[in-house]
Amino acid sequence: MAGKIIGRRARPRGTKGKTTSNQADDAPSEAPARKVRRRPKNRRAQIAAESAAAFGAHGYHGVSMDDIARRLDISSTALYRHFPSKYSLFREELLRLSGLALTATELPPEAEDWSPRARLDHVLDAIISLTIANRPTVALVRWERRYLEPADFDELNAQFTAAIAALRTLISEVRPELDRRDLAIRAVSIFAVVSSIGDHHATVPAKTLSALLTATSWTLIDADLSRPGSTPKAGKQRHQPFKHDLLLRKAVELFHERGYPNVSVEDIATAADLSAASAVYRYYRSKSDLLVAAFRRAADRVSGAIAPAIAAADTPDEALATLIGLYVVGSFEERALTFVYYAEFSHVDHADQVTLRHLQQLIIAEWAKLVVAARPELSMGEARILVHAAFSLVVDLGRAFTDDGICPPDKVIQLLETILLG
Structure with missing residues (x-):
């Protein structure tokens, strides 16, 4: 008998298989339908876009796969179904951007009937x-492209080299009298000025920004850079005690070469010929302290020149010309420091970031005031964008043309004067 009722639900006696009203009342109500989360058809593109935003905000080393998964409200497992690693996401975004740069220099078939200036204007736009x-x-x-693996790094550089070459060819059609070197300098300068908007948060309306970048690009193309220039001498640096200065210089060189996250205190000690990493701590509290010291040195070099330049000048144009000369010479003398100042800011401790950012904003504001005084048709917002562009240009030209014989400081000074003074 027991075997016959296995698997059957027992009924109370006297029901004879019928359901009583009490039973009906006590029966559980129908469970709510389970909400099914459908996987978006464009999930891979969504992941790529969200990871790009995270890298843009925090840098490659400041983001993890878990961070990206949380931003998308998905599991890490779901994330790995589309991309095998954080590096693959990083690689995809950088190669996407280099591909866009190359695509931007392509002309439509109908451009054959356009004038050289119209073709160049189309590409600039x-x-x-x-x-x-x-x-x-x-x-x-x-x-952050230095964090790409060698093959990917070469692919990205090849795309940007091709884009610069295409832009250089278009400029040569407008300025056929320029030599190959001068054409290359202008092409690199245009990409540097335009991409500089990614380094800061200064804003103007999109149409105004586009018009400002277009006008500045054409100014660089049309400028006469043949006049002989003078290069001012950099002011004497206030050196710290020998070991402080040596440690800072070696740390900056390593940060520039490998990236801050990939340098250890042991590496710095070895580069400075110290016996052990512990010896570094006699001069600096931490690796982060070394980075902050580097930032302060770079900022002090620029901020310290402002008041004397203004006091010695008769006009805003003269003051700005003096500051431009000192900035270019100082940046070329310490190229690694100038690069680190831009590339490693996200690795500075938050409290120091606040202080350093405030100092940066003061420097930009003082330069922008001089720009507006010299060019009253510009707003302060537009002037700030041009100052950022000028600073950024120095870094990019210093990296692209390591031989000063190709792009000497006096040529860079003229380019900055072209950007800021028009």
Whole structure:
């Protein structure tokens, strides 16, 4: 008997298989339908876009796969189904940006009937539009491409080299009298000026920004850079005690070469010929303290020149010309420091970031005031964007042309004067 009722639900006696009203009342109500989360058809693109935004905000080393998964409200397992690693996401974004840069220099078939200036204007518009649309991440290519693996690094550089070559050819059609070197300098300068908007948060309306970048690009193309220039001598540096200065210089060189996250205190000690890492702590409290000291040195070099330049000048143009000369010479003398100042800011401790950012803003504001005084048709917002562009240009030219015989400081000074003074 027991075997016959296994698997059957027992009924109370006297029901004869019928359901009583009490039973009906006590029966559980129908469970709510389970909400099914459908996987978006464009999940891979969504992941790529969200990870790019994260890299743009925090840098490659400041983001983990778990961070990206949380931003998307998905599990890490779901994330790994689409991308095998954080590096693959990083690689995809950088190569996407270099591909866009190359695409921007392509002309439509009907461009054969256009004038040289119309063809160049079309490409400038494409470069500027794509850069504005991708402003949150364009800085990744400039400062973090060194974290790409060699084959990917070569692919990215090949695409940007091809884009610069295409732009150089278009400029040569407008300025056929320029030599190959001068054409290359102007092409690199245009990409540097346009992409500089990724380094800061200064804003003006999109149409105003586009018009400003277009006008500045054409100013660089049309400028006469043949006049002989003078290069001012940099002011004497206030050196710290020998070991402080040596440690800081070696640390900056390593940060520039490998990236801050990939340098240890032991590496710095070895580079400075110290017996052990513990010896570094006699001069600096931590690796982060070394980075902050580097930032302060770079900022002090620029801020310290402002008041004397203004006091010695008769006009805003003269003061600005003096500051431009000192900035270019100082940046070329300490190229690694200038690069680190831009590339490693996200690795500074938050409290120090606040202080350093405030100092940066003061420097930009003082330069922008001089720009507006010299060019009253510009707003302060536009002037700030041009100052950022000028600072950024020095870094990019210093990296692109390591031989000063190709792009000497006096040529860079003239380019900055062209950007800021018009």
